[in-house]
Amino acid sequence: MTLRHRLVTLIVTVVLLVSTTIAIVLALALRANLYGQLDGELRLASNRAVSRPLLESGFNRTEPDSKPDQGDDDSAAGRIPLGQAAGTITITYFTSVLVDAGYIDESGTYQTLTLEQFEALDALPNDGRIAAVKVPDLGTFHAISQDNRSGNRTITAMSTASASDSLRVFVGVEAVLIVVAVGAAGWAGTFFIRRALRPLDAVAATATQVSELPLAQGEVAELVRVPQDLTDESTEVGKVGAALNRMLGHVQGALAARHESETQVRQFVADASHELRTPLASIRGYAELVRRSGETVPEGAGQALGRIESESIRMSGLVEDLLLLAHLDAGRELAHDTVDLSMLSIMTLSDAHAAGPNHVWNLDIPEEPCEVIGDEARLQQVLVNLLANSRVHTPEGTEVTLALTPQDDGGMVISVSNNGPEIPAELRSSLFQRFSRGDTSRNRTGGSTGLGLAIAQAIVTAHGGRITVESSPEQTTFSVVLPPAGSVPIAKGP
Ligand SMILES: Nc1ncnc2c1ncn2[C@@H]1O[C@H](COP(=O)(O)OP(=O)(O)OP(=O)(O)O)[C@@H](O)[C@H]1O
Numbered sequence: 087m088t089l090r091h092r093l094v095t096l097i098v099t100v101v102l103l104v105s106t107t108i109a110i111v112l113a114l115a116l117r118a119n120l121y122g123q124l125d126g127e128l129r130l131a132s133n134r135a136v137s138r139p140l141l142e143s144g145f146n147r148t149e150p151d152s153k154p155d156q157g158d159d160d161s162a163a164g165r166i167p168l169g170q171a172a173g174t175i176t177i178t179y180f181t182s183v184l185v186d187a188g189y190i191d192e193s194g195t196y197q198t199l200t201l202e203q204f205e206a207l208d209a210l211p212n213d214g215r216i217a218a219v220k221v222p223d224l225g226t227f228h229a230i231s232q233d234n235r236s237g238n239r240t241i242t243a244m245s246t247a248s249a250s251d252s253l254r255v256f257v258g259v260e261a262v263l264i265v266v267a268v269g270a271a272g273w274a275g276t277f278f279i280r281r282a283l284r285p286l287d288a289v290a291a292t293a294t295q296v297s298e299l300p301l302a303q304g305e306v307a308e309l310v311r312v313p314q315d316l317t318d319e320s321t322e323v324g325k326v327g328a329a330l331n332r333m334l335g336h337v338q339g340a341l342a343a344r345h346e347s348e349t350q351v352r353q354f355v356a357d358a359s360h361e362l363r364t365p366l367a368s369i370r371g372y373a374e375l376v377r378r379s380g381e382t383v384p385e386g387a388g389q390a391l392g393r394i395e396s397e398s399i400r401m402s403g404l405v406e407d408l409l410l411l412a413h414l415d416a417g418r419e420l421a422h423d424t425v426d427l428s429m430l431s432i433m434t435l436s437d438a439h440a441a442g443p444n445h446v447w448n449l450d451i452p453e454e455p456c457e458v459i460g461d462e463a464r465l466q467q468v469l470v471n472l473l474a475n476s477r478v479h480t481p482e483g484t485e486v487t488l489a490l491t492p493q494d495d496g497g498m499v500i501s502v503s504n505n506g507p508e509i510p511a512e513l514r515s516s517l518f519q520r521f522s523r524g525d526t527s528r529n530r531t532g533g534s535t536g537l538g539l540a541i542a543q544a545i546v547t548a549h550g551g552r553i554t555v556e557s558s559p560e561q562t563t564f565s566v567v568l569p570p571a572g573s574v575p576i577a578k579g580p
């Protein structure tokens with residue numbers, strides 16, 4: 087349950103409980119009052135009935151449930167004590183003989199009680215106490231039975247209908263008021279709590295927006311902030327908003343500093359590599375010049391010149407690799423050409439074959455041309471690097487397969503697999519890092535720098551794809567997954 091729901095539920099429950107309690111207390115008080123009033127009137131009526139002078143001759147003796155004598159006004163005369171309200175039942179005995187059992191109805195007509203009605207009232211103990219009696223067809227009555235001065239029993243009963251009707255109406259009104267109060271509390275609670283907590287939504291939205299930004303690398307644009315009007319520090323929610331904004335300010339500063347230093351390092355590497363190109367070319371050129379001049383140099387010096395030439399060639403390669411990585415890091419724009427990967431695969435595989443005739447080279451490509459959008463020269467470099475690794479880092483006779491597998495979504499998987507030795511697990515995790523090499527001592531002499539896979543990964547990432555490796559004792563496979571054309575912008579990388 088959200089905080090909002092909990093608060094509204096709490097408010098509604100409290101209002102419901104309080105208003106119900108008040109309603110019950112009021113209804114009980116009103117009930118006591120109404121019935122007290124009724125009983126007071128009943129006692130007065132009973133007293134009137136008990137104290138009236140009974141004139142023997144004045145009564146027509148009427149048995150209950152005898153033929154109703156409606157409209158017989160004369161017969162009513164004298165039966166009901168003077169001043170009794172309509173509906174007040176009077177049962178009178180005269181010397182143990184029932185002389186009267188009836189009431190005057192609303193229209194002023196005397197109504198004789200039926201036998202059941204009479205019996206219900208007659209069963210009342212003759213003790214002068216008020217009791218509730220259910221009178222058939224007439225409803226509930228409060229009745230009192232007492233003897234008059236001459237010892238004649240008199241029963242007087244008054245209907246509770248008016249009191250209970252008033253009570254019912256009152257309870258009904260109360261119920262309506264409770265429903266209205268609870269509804270109003272629910273509505274007002276929802277409205278005000280929503281208004282009070284609205285800034286929290288904005289704070290959460292801001293935090294979510296920032297959390298979805300790629301902050302790990304590259305230049306980070308201005309981070310969104312919580313709107314200024316929701317950062318009023320005099321409110322609790324405003325404090326949260328203001329604190330978040332301050333934190334985002336710090337994060338922004340840190341990210342800008344990180345980007346700045348990254349840019350500087352990248353620029354330094356790019357500049358250094360670029361600057362090294364020329365002197366390296368000169369060293370190589372001079373070494374080559376001496377070798378080609380045909381002049382005889384001492385044997386030792388000749389060997390040294392050969393080494394100078396080969397090492398400067400290797401170093402030029404290294405510098406080119408570093409420069410390329412620096413450019414890819416800086417997000418140097420790649421070309422957007424339609425690249426025929428089938429053709430590229432055939433060419434690079436045949437070059438690899440020429441370079442490593444003692445390996446077994448297989449090509450597994452579909453008949454239809456496999457095309458992707460990208461930078462042909464860079465993608466070729468990926469293939470060259472992967473094939474070179476399969477040649478350099480596996481023993482002669484190893485079988486190497488270059489396969490292209492078009493994906494259903496329009497993407498493409500390029501895989502280079504070989505059945506050479508397994509790449510150790512500890513090396514696999516750092517394989518794509520710069521200068522990460524297997525057997526360092528051997529590879530260093532073999533001209534290996536550990537940049538090949540790092541470059542391949544940078545190129546593939548810039549194309550919106552990814553490169554993975556799987557290695558087991560039977561098979562080592564490097565897979566390049568390229569996304570469908572147009573699905574990912576071929577990046578101005580990080
Ligand atoms: N097909 C493979 N079989 C076995 N080991 C491999 C294979 N490919 C790469 N490796 C291991 O991964 C390491 C890193 O490869 P990477 O291509 O990045 O660098 P390198 O080949 O050593 O040097 P460079 O490619 O820069 O000349 C290699 O040194 C090698 O130990």
Ligand SMILES: [Mg+2]
Pocket residue numbers: 471474475537538539
């Ligand atoms: Mg390599």
